[in-house]
Amino acid sequence: MNLLEQAYKNLYRGAQPNLEFFLEYSGHFREYGGAIKLYTYKRKLACKVSSKWKGVADSIQIGFLQLLIAKVNRTKTQTMEMELYHNFIHNLSKHAVKSYFEPVLSEAFDEVNTVFFDKILDKPNLHYRNSKNPLGAYEYATDTISISRILLQDKELLKYVLYHEMLHKKHGYKQQGTRQCSHSAAFRADEKKFPNWQILEKKLAVLVRTALLK
Ligand SMILES: [Zn+2]
Incomplete structure (x- = not known):
């Protein structure tokens, strides 16, 4: 029984699925990604996940696979394994390698961190x-914030985003189903603690609309 089948059975409490399970590790994903496809007519459930998953504890992998299965089947059940997966991802951000800070973003980060967070946030990777x-x-x-280059034209909007x-x-985030x-x-x-946020929201909408027209 492969991990995908195991994940399925744990998710649906031992139900005997009339399905064939295919699980493949692939180098084509960024980080801990994956994709799933249900071929209803072939009774086949095929899943490809990042090769980064190799070597990660089975229970955590199962949690990730269950999330993929739940998505494709629109199942709302939550499992202990999903919980483990979320913890795993959260902890990754604490241990993620900090390697790249765009200077403009880094400066803006320091400013926002000082004004709004009492400097308590660790600097994440900062990319465009x-x-x-x-x-x-x-x-x-990966503990990475990325900011669109089009915000470089307006420092205040950049800081707001x-x-x-x-x-x-x-x-952090909470999982709901x-x-x-x-x-x-x-x-x-x-x-809403950001000064003039209503005005900035309007400006952002205009900026996006204009940029998308270009
Ligand atoms: Zn958001």
């Missing part, structure tokens, strides 16, 4: 991203 939407992202596994991503680092809830009420309340 080319995407216009979303303008920023925080990745737990950076602040949002830093709040992700501060608040298969979807991650990253924007809790506490998160939203913190977000």
Whole structure:
């Protein structure tokens, strides 16, 4: 029985699935990613996961596979293994290698950290991203904030988006069924502590619209 089948059986409490399970490790994923596909007509469930998973404890891998299965089957069940997976990913950010800080972003980070976080946040990796939407992202596994280059034209907006991503680092995320809830009420309340946030939100909307038209 491969781990995928094991994950399936644990998720559905031992139900005997009329399915064939295929699990493959692949070098094509960034970090701890994976993809799943259900071929209903062939009764086949095929999953490819990053080769980084090799050597990670079975229970954690099972948690990840269960999340993929739950997504494809729209199952809301939560399992202990999923919990282990989330802990694993969270801890990765603590141990992630800090290797790259874009100087402009690094300076903005220090400023925002001083004004809003009493300097308590550790500096994550800071990269530019080319995407216009979303303008920023925080990745737990690698402890990386990435900020769109189009924000370089407006320092205040850049800091505002950076602040949002830093709040992700501060608040973490809660798992609700298969979807991650990253924007809790506490998160939203913190977000509004940024001066003139309403004006900045409007400016951001305009910036994204203009950028997408280009
Ligand atoms: Zn967010």
